[in-house]
Amino acid sequence: MIHQTKVHPGNSRFLLGLVGAGIQASRTPPMHEREGDEQGLRLMYQSIDLEHLAIGPEALPELLTAAERMGFAGLNVTHPCKQAIIPYLDELSPDAAALGAVNTVVLSNGRRIGHNTDWWGFSESFKRGLPGAGLSSVVQLGAGGAGAAVAHALMTLGVRELILADQDRSRAQDVAAALNDRFERFGVHRVRISNDLKADMVKADGLVHCTPTGMDKYPGLPLPVDLLRQELWVAEIVYFPLETALLREARRIGCRTLDGGGMAVFQAVEAFRLFTGVKPDHERMLRHFIQLGSGAKEAAT
Structure with a gap:
């Protein structure tokens, strides 16, 4: 105990x-x-x-x-x-x-x-920063320690389908299996691994980024910018800098965004x-x- x-x-x-x-x-x-x-x-x-x-x-x-x-x-x-x-x-x-x-x-x-x-931090930030955001389908990039916490928070927030993408596929599979077991009372297989990121992004309501890409030490974008569209909301957990390349491009396109500061x-x-x-x-x-x-x-x- x-x-x-x-x-x-x-x-x-x-x-x-x-x-x-x-x-x-x-x-x-x-x-x-x-x-x-x-x-x-x-x-x-x-x-x-x-x-x-x-x-x-x-x-x-x-x-x-x-x-x-x-x-x-x-x-x-x-x-x-x-x-x-x-x-x-x-x-x-x-x-x-x-x-x-x-x-x-x-x-x-x-x-x-x-x-x-971490999970509570992301949940509180999301509720304040993206009220009313669509939660039918969400793509999450990254399933490490912080990613596991964010995925848990997304499920508690009511995401109907969570799609995980990680360079380490086995790590993403472990997180998906644990989440499906933990949240089975809301319906089985609500979390799955991405097999086609482009197709998953087309139908997603939102994107959550949980890798180090965008930090000063790891500059750049975590995915091709042409996968973003105006209807998508984009949430980031990196907060140094607060405006990552991903958030900058998302805002340019017209997406609703959430930086990593709140978390x-x-x-x-x-x-x-x-x-x-x-x-x-x-x-x-x-x-x-x-x-x-x-x-x-x-x-x-």
Whole structure:
């Protein structure tokens, strides 16, 4: 059974961290620190950049032990560690267990508890940013750790048919099978693998992009621009930069669009609550995120 995070009334100091590769420009640390200040907490948030340290996910056991010994209250986890970290945790929340991906680790009472706030972050952003969007058929590009969370969110939002496309076909098949099992009460085989992306895009209401393409380190488009059309809505999870090449082309064509900023903020909102036991002000965090500007280099953590 998952333990709920409980914060002693006198606990107002929190040491937190973000573990991932290429995260030096992430907005996650300043978002948490500013909200901590607003809540009257002494909150310090450190970036633990695997790329900068010249190490890989194999160092996760050592990093977790070091974080515990230094008194960290928790860690956010991003690419390439969302799935790799799971074997080193003591417990998973129901969402993290179902998704097979963790983006938030609470370190409490000698235990490591993994959560996934990505799916809720995307869902909240979508409801606010694309109200009334058609959900009969949606194509999703990417089925990695973040993609699995987004696919779960799309199903909870009511997508009737979700079509997954990923360079690693077996990974997409695993996500599709898990989703079909999880959401069978709404009808079987609602999630399938794309065998003809062009044909699937012709009948789709919307497109969700969940790969790193479009980030500063991976510039370009994730699919041919001629597959976009004005009637399509397009959602992105990359938020550095906020306007990716995909969103720029979609807006030029006249599509309704959703950038990755909302998901970044709302996943942080829930992570902040898990770390501190304090409910943050999501509108204030969203304003701060916008103020931080563009130019960093990672997708939503």
